[in-house]
Amino acid sequence: MNGERPTVADPGPTPKSTPGLxxxxxxxxxxxxxxxxxLAMFLFIVLAMTATIGTVIQQGERPExxxxxxxxxxxxxFLRLGVTDVYHTWWFTxxxxxxxxxxxxxxxxxxxxxWRSMHQDKVNVALPFIKGMKQTVAIPVAxxxxxxxxxxxxxxxxxxYRVLAKNEATEATIYATKGIMGRxxxxxxxxxxxxxxxxxxxxxxxxxxxxxxxxEGQTYHIPKGQxxxxxxxxxxDYHENGSVKSxxxxxxxxxxxSPVTTKTITVNDPLVYKGIWFYxxxxxxxxxxxxxxRVNIKEKGTDKVVGTIDLPWQKEVSLDNLGLKxxxxxxxxxxxxxxxxxxxxxxxxxxxxxxxxxxxxEQPSAKAASVQTTPWIFYxxxxxxxxxxxxxxxxxxxxQAKKFTGLQITKDPGVNIVWxxxxxxxxxxxxxxxxxxxxxxxxxxxxxxxxxVHLGGNTHKSQLDFQKEFRKLTERIQTLKT
Amino acid sequence: xxxxxxxxxxxxxxxxxxxxxYVGYVLAKRPGMQLAAAGHPAGLPEDSGWAAQIGQVATIVxxxxxxxxxxxxxxxxxxxxxxxxxxxxxxNQFEAMAYVSWAIILGYVLLEMRYRIxxxxxxxxxxxxxxxxxxxxxxxxxxxxxxxVPALNSYWIYIHVSITLTSYAAFAMAGGLGVMYLMxxxxxxxxxxxxxxxxxxxxxxxxxxxxxxxxxxxxxLAFGIILGAMWxxxxxxxxxxxxxxxxxxxxxxxxxxxxIHARMTRDxxxxxxxxxxxxxxLMVIFxxxxxxxxxxxxxxxx
Numbered sequence: 001m002n003g004e005r006p007t008v009a010d011p012g013p014t015p016k017s018t019p020g021l022x023x024x025x026x027x028x029x030x031x032x033x034x035x036x037x038x039l040a041m042f043l044f045i046v047l048a049m050t051a052t053i054g055t056v057i058q059q060g061e062r063p064e065x066x067x068x069x070x071x072x073x074x075x076x077x078f079l080r081l082g083v084t085d086v087y088h089t090w091w092f093t094x095x096x097x098x099x100x101x102x103x104x105x106x107x108x109x110x111x112x113x114x115w116r117s118m119h120q121d122k123v124n125v126a127l128p129f130i131k132g133m134k135q136t137v138a139i140p141v142a143x144x145x146x147x148x149x150x151x152x153x154x155x156x157x158x159x160x161y162r163v164l165a166k167n168e169a170t171e172a173t174i175y176a177t178k179g180i181m182g183r184x185x186x187x188x189x190x191x192x193x194x195x196x197x198x199x200x201x202x203x204x205x206x207x208x209x210x211x212x213x214x215x216e217g218q219t220y221h222i223p224k225g226q227x228x229x230x231x232x233x234x235x236x237d238y239h240e241n242g243s244v245k246s247x248x249x250x251x252x253x254x255x256x257x258s259p260v261t262t263k264t265i266t267v268n269d270p271l272v273y274k275g276i277w278f279y280x281x282x283x284x285x286x287x288x289x290x291x292x293x294r295v296n297i298k299e300k301g302t303d304k305v306v307g308t309i310d311l312p313w314q315k316e317v318s319l320d321n322l323g324l325k326x327x328x329x330x331x332x333x334x335x336x337x338x339x340x341x342x343x344x345x346x347x348x349x350x351x352x353x354x355x356x357x358x359x360x361x362e363q364p365s366a367k368a369a370s371v372q373t374t375p376w377i378f379y380x381x382x383x384x385x386x387x388x389x390x391x392x393x394x395x396x397x398x399x400q401a402k403k404f405t406g407l408q409i410t411k412d413p414g415v416n417i418v419w420x421x422x423x424x425x426x427x428x429x430x431x432x433x434x435x436x437x438x439x440x441x442x443x444x445x446x447x448x449x450x451x452x453v454h455l456g457g458n459t460h461k462s463q464l465d466f467q468k469e470f471r472k473l474t475e476r477i478q479t480l481k482t
Numbered sequence: 483x484x485x486x487x488x489x490x491x492x493x494x495x496x497x498x499x500x501x502x503x504y505v506g507y508v509l510a511k512r513p514g515m516q517l518a519a520a521g522h523p524a525g526l527p528e529d530s531g532w533a534a535q536i537g538q539v540a541t542i543v544x545x546x547x548x549x550x551x552x553x554x555x556x557x558x559x560x561x562x563x564x565x566x567x568x569x570x571x572x573x574n575q576f577e578a579m580a581y582v583s584w585a586i587i588l589g590y591v592l593l594e595m596r597y598r599i600x601x602x603x604x605x606x607x608x609x610x611x612x613x614x615x616x617x618x619x620x621x622x623x624x625x626x627x628x629x630x631v632p633a634l635n636s637y638w639i640y641i642h643v644s645i646t647l648t649s650y651a652a653f654a655m656a657g658g659l660g661v662m663y664l665m666x667x668x669x670x671x672x673x674x675x676x677x678x679x680x681x682x683x684x685x686x687x688x689x690x691x692x693x694x695x696x697x698x699x700x701x702x703l704a705f706g707i708i709l710g711a712m713w714x715x716x717x718x719x720x721x722x723x724x725x726x727x728x729x730x731x732x733x734x735x736x737x738x739x740x741x742i743h744a745r746m747t748r749d750x751x752x753x754x755x756x757x758x759x760x761x762x763x764l765m766v767i768f769x770x771x772x773x774x775x776x777x778x779x780x781x782x783x784x
Contacts (some may be wrong), residue, residue, distance in 0.1 A: 037743050037744075037746055037747055040740075040743045041740045041743050041744055044736045044737070044739045044740035044743065045736070045737075045740050047736050048733045048736040048737050048740070051729050051732060051733050051736070052729075052730075052733060054724055054729060055726040055729050055730060055773070055777055056777070059724065087724050200722075209719065209720065239565075239566060239629045241628075241629065243628070243629050243631075244631065244632055245566075245629065245632065245635070246632045246635065247632055266632065267632040267633050267635070267636075267717055268632070268633070268635060268636035268638070268713075268716055268717045269716070270716060270719070277719065279717075279718075279719040281719065408719040410719045410720065412720070412721075415715065415721060418711075418721060419712075422708040422711070422712075425704055425708070426701065426704050426705045426708060429700060429701040429704050430701040430705075433697040433698065433700060433701050434697070434701075460746070461693070461697075461745065462690070462694070463686075463690055464686070464687060464690040464691070464694075
């Protein structure tokens with residue numbers, strides 16, 4: 001948006017002051033620098049170059065990952081430069097900040113002139129100014145000055161120009177302009193950078209992002225929203241060919257003890273309540289409970305399977321023919337034992353070493369006394385322990401893991417500001433791309449026979465189209481009927 | 483599946499034929515007695531008899547190819563509807579490429595209708611053909627209409643993907659014009675009397691058209707990125723996550739942003755602008771292809 005602006009048409013209010021190092025000169029220099037196109041280009045290119053870093057080097061990984069891939073020395077440099085989280089480093093953020101300063105200063109410096117020219121334009125130009133323009137032509141036209149000028153005004157008005165004319169005794173001067181919105185659009189886009197960054201900042205200061213692993217039928221408190229969330233159901237739909245169609249969780253919001261709203265969320269359809277968004281983000285097998293476990297019961301003596309039973313979670317099942325009462329009381333996906341707390345726990349969420357805990361009550365029989373025991377049965381090591389005094393051996397042959405649904409819980413109060421900025425940038429760029437600002441000046445000067453029309457014009461872009469338009473206008477003026 | 487793939491194949495061959503015809507046109511064109519006087523529009527150089535006809539056939543074949551391309555995309559949309567109930571015929575890499583070449587050719591046909599400069603076809607139809615060709619080089623499993631993964635199964639795919647791909651097509655056109663500019667400029671500088679040049683428009687026109695193509699692509703890409711951000715806000719739980727694809731499309735946008743600002747200053751017209759447009763297009767190619775195959779991320783669906 002820089003200065004092909006004719007200085008003649010828009011004379012500065014004050015003459016240039018003598019060079020010095022006063023405050024005014026300094027601030028003018030600073031404004032000049034920060035409003036400059038050079039700085040904008042520099043920032044665009046540097047941002048583009050530095051943004052590539054994060055797409056080549058993985059972001060936010062654990063130190064071991066980097067050391068393994070790049071070595072220790074390189075990792076030290078990575079930390080120093082912040083390239084493991086490059087988009088949040090002070091220098092990347094500063095570049096973004098500088099871009100905002102750049103675009104705001106440009107707005108501050110250039111927009112007032114545009115605003116003025118939207119409201120008050122000056123017709124006054126000298127003939128040499130018209131002759132010195134990029135597009136300029138002198139057209140002899142037969143007819144009196146006033147009529148020719150009138151015809152030109154009409155022609156330009158028909159073409160959608162805003163026309164100002166000034167009729168003097170010796171000459172008539174016409175000024176016409178069109179497409180100022182293109183320039184307004186550019187400045188709208190300039191402002192949008194700051195709006196978007198502002199929205200982002202608000203989001204990062206006042207928003208949050210959390211991840212919840214939720215099981216069906218459970219209710220979870222959402223402290224940051226002061227309400228509860230119940231997970232009613234989780235399931236997966238499949239296409240005919242077996243690929244996944246959608247992941248679905250039915251959620252109910254419970255506010256002050258009573259259910260408020262129920263919604264089935266899928267990957268592209270979150271639940272929003274009080275500004276908090278719940279996304280279907282992942283799913284998996286729970287590591288601390290199962291729906292069902294299948295257990296084979298073998299007779300120790302004969303090593304024959306005497307019964308197979310599916311045990312539901314924490315419900316006692318009686319097997320009268322074997323004189324057994326079984327109940328599935330616990331499950332871990334990756335068996336671990338904390339010897340100080342004397343507690344069994346799951347070392348990871350992976351199903352690496354699954355085990356169930358059974359509560360077994362064996363009726364007394366002729367040969368043995370009543371047995372009551374709670375052994376852990378391992379899926380991968382069926383013969384690890386033997387239950388003393390029991391007739392039977394128990395084998396875990398399979399289980400149906402309970403699915404959990406992974407919910408992402410997000411609040412971002414800045415998001416609407418980002419959308420406002422986004423609208424501004426799209427509308428602004430579109431306006432400035434497709435509408436170009438053109439200005440035409442004409443002087444109608446009476447000569448010996450008829451008049452001479454001096455027509456000149458300029459545009460800040462789309463020279464080709466403007467040339468065409470200028471040529472057509474010239475032809476129309478040549479054949480002007482007066 | 484067979485139907486649309488057959489049509490895509492046919493599109494490929496038609497674009498090849500169109501490209502060859504445009505090249506033939508450029509070769510057949512002879513300089514007229516006197517090239518158009520400066521500032522005059524309609525001074526079409528005379529030619530040796532064949533150029534006009536070849537040019538006409540080239541245009542017809544291009545338009546026909548584009549119609550077949552359209553039919554192929556429609557057939558694919560129908561097939562998608564059968565498989566998964568969504569129809570966007572730009573849901574995988576192959577379809578996206580086919581759509582990009584569709585958009586490039588459409589853009590070219592509009593350009594030819596408006597400016598009547600056929601020589602550009604040798605470059606721009608060439609890129610459209612290469613896009614289609616690259617698509618058909620993809621392994622078969624990438625070419626079929628598999629159902630969408632849940633993350634893609636959304637109405638956003640219709641608008642976000644198509645707009646972004648259209649912007650790529652505009653940048654492709656600018657890239658083609660950039661190459662054309664550099665070729666012509668080089669030939670002129672050497673004082674070459676190559677008659678090939680006869681059909682080329684003057685440098686200023688090529689430069690301006692290239693700039694225009696970027697002026698179409700730039701807002702479209704901005705819109706595409708923002709639609710992507712809106713989609714991400716629904717699907718991934720945040721409008722911006724610095725995923726390689728979104729970062730790269732931002733990089734491409736910044737590159738063209740620098741170009742557009744540079745154009746405001748005088749010394750960035752012509753030669754430099756042409757080189758820059760070619761460079762920008764290479765970055766678009768990386769964003770479109772490179773990121774999908776070289777970098778991992780949330781966009782790695784194909």
